[in-house]
Each structure stands twice: as C-alpha cells, then as structure tokens.
Amino acid sequence: MPRGFVSRSLAPSRDGREEREETAMHDHRKLGRELGLFGTDPLIGAGLPYWLPDGAAVRHALEEYVRTAERRAGYRHVHSPVLGKRELYEISGHLSHYGGDMFPAMDVGGEQFVLRPSLCPHHAVIYRSRSRSHRELPLRMAELGAMYRSEPSGVLGGLTRVRAIHLNDAHVFCTPDQAAGEAGAALEMIRRAYEALGISAARYRLSLPGPGGKYVADPEMWRRATALLTAVLDGSGLPYEAAEGEAAFYGPKIDVQIADGAGRESTLSTVQVDFHQPERFGLRYVGADGGAHRPVMIHRSVIGSVERAVAHLLDTHGGALPAWLAPVQVAVLPVTAAELPNAEDLARRCADLGLRAEVTGPEDGGLGARVRRVRLVPYQAVIGPAEAGGDHVALRLRDGRRIPSRPARDVLARIAALTGSHSTDLWSTTAPC
C-alpha cells in the first residue's frame, strides 16, 4: 500500500474492531494538507505550524482526554508563562547543559528573558511558592504548555520536528518512598492512553547517561535514580532495553519509543526520576518528624507533545482516526432536499451531546458521491423519507457495516457513549472505559 493512501476500506474483524494495516504507514505531512488539519507559512517561519479548525478539533479532543485522565489520577493543573528570566535556567542547569538548543535571550529593560526549553523550572518554583507538608505529597502538578527548541531550519518538517512544542507535561513531587509507585502509575497511564489512541510502543527504553559532559556530575544520584527506574520496569513486566547516552542531563528516564513507516524511532512518552532539580531549587517539605526533607521530582509525559502525537496518529491510522478523535464524528446525509430540516435538526442534537457533526446535503451531489466523500467519517447517518417521518436514522459505519434504521435518540446515545469512553470500537456495546 502506498504511503499516504487514505481511501482504503476498513473491514470489521471478528471482535468488531477495525482491521489495521500492520506494516503500512502513512505520511502525516501529506495527510495534514489533504485533510485540512495543519499548515505552515514561510512568513510565520519553518517549524512553526498552525492548526486549521479540523486539526484543532483533533488536538482539543486529545488534550481533553489527557486532562481528564490526569484529573482522575489526582493531578492538579497549573498554567505558567512561556518565558522566564535567564537566572531561572542557570539554576535549573538548562543553560549550561542544554543552552545550544535554546533560543537566544531577549533583553528587556536590562533584564534577560528566554523562551523556555522545558516546563520543569516553572513547576519547581510553583512548588516552593509556599511551605509544603508531607501530607500534601505526592503533589502532582500538570500543564499542557508550550516550550521552545532552537532547531536549525534544515531539520524541520511536518509536526515531528518543530520549534514550538506543546507538551503534555507533569511533575510529581513526592517522598523517596513514593517515587517508584508514582513512576509505575505514570507507566500505566501511558498504557491506557495508547489503547485509547489505537497506537503501540515500538519498545521501552531505559535511557542512561553516556560519555561526555552533557550530564550533571553526581554518581550517587545517577545510581539511585537508575536503580529506581529499573525496579519500576522490572515490576511492570514490560520488555525493555537499556541505552547509554539517551538520559536527560539531570537524570535517567524510561522512554516509550514509537516508530514511523520507515522504522525511524522517536520518543513519545517518558517517565523520569530527578534528584537534581529539587536540590538546585532548594525544594523541601516538612516531614512527619517536623524536619525539612528534600522531595523527589518525577517528570512524566503521557502522550508527549501534541505535535508528535498527532503526527504518529496520522502515520498509524491514516485519516481514519479513532471516532473520539475524528474532526467530524457524524456525517448527516439527507437523501433529498425534503429531509434537509431533519438532517439539520439531527446535527444540532449531536452538538448538544458534544458530538462533532456536519450535514452534507444534496447540493453537494448524489448520495453515492457524498458517502464516498465522507468515507473517513466514523458515523454516516442517512435520512430518507421513512427515517425523517419516524425520527429514525439508517447508519453506515466507516468500516462498511450498516446498522438498520432505528430511533435517532438511541443511535446518538450509543455514539456518544462510545466516543465518551474513548473506545476504538465503532459499534460495540462492551466498550472499555
């Protein structure tokens, strides 16, 4: 199957899930253009894509999934600015270990500001904005925020190499005893997210430091953090490989690797243990003994950046994204102009249920041509005279299945339940939550 092929029909398998091509991958850049999801303009600059309405709908669905999963897992969300003073990154160590990837500082009234290369320093500062008790830990702080990387123009392209990155980030501040449990729980969030997204990890990597001066020098800290992540991976039962030279400058990490159609690997999700930044920022909590103690900082990202996540979703699924992520979830197709008011009413009822629906009427061509045009829309609701008379819908599913005419209210309730539970199954009644 050629790359970028989007009009394949998806046959239902025995368990009702859509069959996926195991090996064929798509080209997210081509699809982004064809499906009107995102674009770039030289006037804005390379590596700075903009999102069109359909792309923004996908992105919002993804962001809302993550925020809901985080709220359920006990995270609280914060917002912090995309700029920070130079000193912030001197303290965190980013300037000395990561400065080459940062945008140059801007001088404003004698003060130097930089576009942030990560969210960690802001979160560390928020943590220490007041005193913390051991009773507040683990304190799970999440933010889906922008960070910036000064990539050379030559390597930029699509959504995979960008200069503005919107990261699903979080930092768990916890006691040393809680760190392994928190890292394990983050891995489980990643597993559940991949199931909902219909994607799979190429491999799990324990990323360790390598030779060179890129890493903070503290052998005992590296030994403790590596032992902790190794125990988490061993306890998870997941197969993994250790790789030297892939750690963050402040600590080792578990990287969840994905692969594109050409077999090129990149990191999507990550779980990191950090003893360094709590030290640098002087973070403390008051322990049960009344004394001051140093928390551990777990950095974790469930879906990585929204840019890379959407690129990988398109590479994997082509335009046939899981229904809960589809830009248009329900295409409403009146057979003739006489059913147009019923179709518009159905689209309004979809919107009331939080579903994204669009009417494609007879002015857009014959029914067959319209069905072909909306072939990537997971649910295609056909309304002929019989359906209009009885407030019924005849449903076609993207995978070719047809659901005989039934009451519109029941059909919409089922679609809302399936998409609301982030099912990758288009019509099952036993959708996972």
Ligand SMILES: [Zn+2]
């Ligand atoms: Zn971080």
